[in-house]
Amino acid sequence: MIEIENVTFHHGKSPILKDVSLTIKRGGITALIGPNGAGKSTLFALMARLLPLQSGKISFDAMDIRQTPSRELAKKLAILRQDTHVASRITVQDMVGFGRFPHHQGRATSLDHDKVQAALNVFDLADIAERFIDELSGGQRQRVLVAMAYAQDTEYLLLDEPLNNLDMHFARNLMHQLRDLADNHGKTIVVVLHEINYAAAHADTIIALKNGEVAAHSRTDEFMTEEAISRIYDMSVKVKAVDGLKMALHHV
Amino acid sequence: MRHHFAPLQRTSALWPIVLAVVLLGLVAGSLVTGAANVSALDLFRRGESGDILLVSRLPRTLATILTGASLAVAGVIMQTLVRNRFVEPATTGTGECAALGLLATLLLVPGAPLLAKMAISSAAAFAGTAIFLALVSRLPPTQPLLVPLTGIVYGGIIGSISIFIAYENDLLQYISVWMNGEFSGVLQGRYELLWASGAAALAAYFYADQFTVAGFGKDTAHGLGLSYRAVMIAGLSIVALITSFTVLTVGMLPFVGLVVPNIISRFRGDNTKETLPLVAILGGALVLASDLIGRLIRYPYEIPAGTIFGVLGTGVFLWLLFARPARRG
Numbered sequence: 358m359i360e361i362e363n364v365t366f367h368h369g370k371s372p373i374l375k376d377v378s379l380t381i382k383r384g385g386i387t388a389l390i391g392p393n394g395a396g397k398s399t400l401f402a403l404m405a406r407l408l409p410l411q412s413g414k415i416s417f418d419a420m421d422i423r424q425t426p427s428r429e430l431a432k433k434l435a436i437l438r439q440d441t442h443v444a445s446r447i448t449v450q451d452m453v454g455f456g457r458f459p460h461h462q463g464r465a466t467s468l469d470h471d472k473v474q475a476a477l478n479v480f481d482l483a484d485i486a487e488r489f490i491d492e493l494s495g496g497q498r499q500r501v502l503v504a505m506a507y508a509q510d511t512e513y514l515l516l517d518e519p520l521n522n523l524d525m526h527f528a529r530n531l532m533h534q535l536r537d538l539a540d541n542h543g544k545t546i547v548v549v550l551h552e553i554n555y556a557a558a559h560a561d562t563i564i565a566l567k568n569g570e571v572a573a574h575s576r577t578d579e580f581m582t583e584e585a586i587s588r589i590y591d592m593s594v595k596v597k598a599v600d601g602l603k604m605a606l607h608h609v
Numbered sequence: 610m611r612h613h614f615a616p617l618q619r620t621s622a623l624w625p626i627v628l629a630v631v632l633l634g635l636v637a638g639s640l641v642t643g644a645a646n647v648s649a650l651d652l653f654r655r656g657e658s659g660d661i662l663l664v665s666r667l668p669r670t671l672a673t674i675l676t677g678a679s680l681a682v683a684g685v686i687m688q689t690l691v692r693n694r695f696v697e698p699a700t701t702g703t704g705e706c707a708a709l710g711l712l713a714t715l716l717l718v719p720g721a722p723l724l725a726k727m728a729i730s731s732a733a734a735f736a737g738t739a740i741f742l743a744l745v746s747r748l749p750p751t752q753p754l755l756v757p758l759t760g761i762v763y764g765g766i767i768g769s770i771s772i773f774i775a776y777e778n779d780l781l782q783y784i785s786v787w788m789n790g791e792f793s794g795v796l797q798g799r800y801e802l803l804w805a806s807g808a809a810a811l812a813a814y815f816y817a818d819q820f821t822v823a824g825f826g827k828d829t830a831h832g833l834g835l836s837y838r839a840v841m842i843a844g845l846s847i848v849a850l851i852t853s854f855t856v857l858t859v860g861m862l863p864f865v866g867l868v869v870p871n872i873i874s875r876f877r878g879d880n881t882k883e884t885l886p887l888v889a890i891l892g893g894a895l896v897l898a899s900d901l902i903g904r905l906i907r908y909p910y911e912i913p914a915g916t917i918f919g920v921l922g923t924g925v926f927l928w929l930l931f932a933r934p935a936r937r938g
Contacts, residue, residue, distance in 0.1 A: 431832065445689075
């Protein structure tokens with residue numbers, strides 16, 4: 358269970374998050390949505406202890422992120438940040454391999470190799486395993502980073518806009534993969550999504566942030582209403598059901 | 610999928626072997642080159658020829674290799690931690706700070722034991738590099754060349770301060786010896802500190818994965834549970850030690866830490882655990898080759914190895930600047 362209690366964050370004078378409290382239960386996929394500048398990435402950075410907490414408390418299964426050593430937390434949660442830019446010239450295989458670093462601290466075992474190999478296969482990277490990541494396309498690099506987080510094999514997986522740069526083939530693949538991780542491997546996944554229909558199709562729960570506050574937190578099918586989406590994004594959006602799946606027609 | 614990896618493993622095993630063979634050839638060349646006519650086999654015989662080898666040629670050869678290897682390793686560490694391909698101890702003010710520290714010991718505690726002088730010099734190099742890092746952390750990441758430019762200006766300022774102080778105290782010749790690397794004065798008993806420099810470079814190998822992870826950037830490193838600060842401090846300490854040992858014993862050799870890691874990175878990538886040994890061997894080989902060229906080109910007179918490497922290094926540096934795709938910055 359992820360517990361976020363009364364988290365407030367200021368950047369200079371301007372408030373980014375205002376007294377945010379959330380409880381995310383174990384298991385399943387939670388989609389974090391909201392307009393640009395709503396505070397999604399800041400909340401993620403705080404959860405991943407990349408930014409220092411100014412006030413409030415965040416804990417994973419009662420492990421307070423302020424009290425738990427970084428090395429222990431790295432075995433509990435993996436995070437993929439938005440726009441992660443790695444300038445190192447490193448092969449795909451080695452890069453994904455470093456996802457195992459929290460577990461082996463530099464001395465990889467055969468278990469680590471197996472997990473890396475599995476990650477390469479799952480994200481369709483085995484054929485380019487020997488390429489340097491600076492020679493890859495944006496989408497391939499994004500898949501490498503997701504595979505790295507996958508190889509880290511933590512109970513919690515936090516992904517900030519993992520669909521960036523992915524074409525629809527790999528975007529859907531990734532969402533199916535996350536679904537499989539949640540359903541069959543007991544992982545708890547929190548994912549920031551821009552495209553609300555991916556959230557509608559694949560997430561169990563939706564949390565909406567707006568202006569640094571929690572604007573909605575409900576089961577996906579309950580959330581997907583014209584009223585809720587229009588209110589959060591300040592635009593009128595039609596919601597239609599196709600084959601029982603609610604979809605927002607936000608692009609027309 | 611195993612078959613995918615076989616070809617790479619073959620070539621990656623080849624690199625160290627080829628480089629090591631080249632290095633051994635250079636060692637043999639270095640042992641037989643000099644004013645006195647000596648064969649490498651004299652090393653195992655008693656007599657004057659054996660003495661020349663033991664007292665002069667062998668120490669000089671070892672000093673050259675140790676200097677080249679450890680400076681190249683210092684370059685990799687700097688480039689990985691700063692995440693910039695154009696930094697090395699000579700473009701970040703590290704060498705100048707080490708020299709300033711030595712100058713301070715000469716003036717303030719002239720009677721201090723060598724170890725204390727080294728400690729002060731290393732501390733100065735560490736502090737100076739930390740200040741440089743604080744300076745460049747404000748630069749826009751889209752302008753990678755600003756980092757070495759800032760470092761060169763910063764080093765220039767510190768170097769000028771040293772020269773002013775040295776001039777006022779009639780110690781200018783020291784500065785010139787510290788800042789211009791050359792090996793003609795290396796004799797048995799006068800280079801052994803470089804083994805400590807080599808040991809510091811060896812210590813870097815045990816941090817190799819940590820350096821690589823830190824090179825992914827602070828966020829990714831934190832996500833992988835790396836203690837970023839501790840790794841930075843370890844890396845900078847190793848760089849400071851190598852730099853001050855080198856400055857005191859043979860003098861600073863610019864470009865070694867810049868050129869060697871870039872060549873290896875281009876062909877073998879940045880996974881430090883794999884590349885550090887290659888960087889060390891290539892660094893040793895190139896500096897030894899420069900020294901050898903310097904000894905042969907105007908035989909029996911000498912041109913300092915630092916000068917030769919400077920000329921060769923500038924050429925390679927220009928090639929790296931223009932031949933490397935822009936996105937690699």
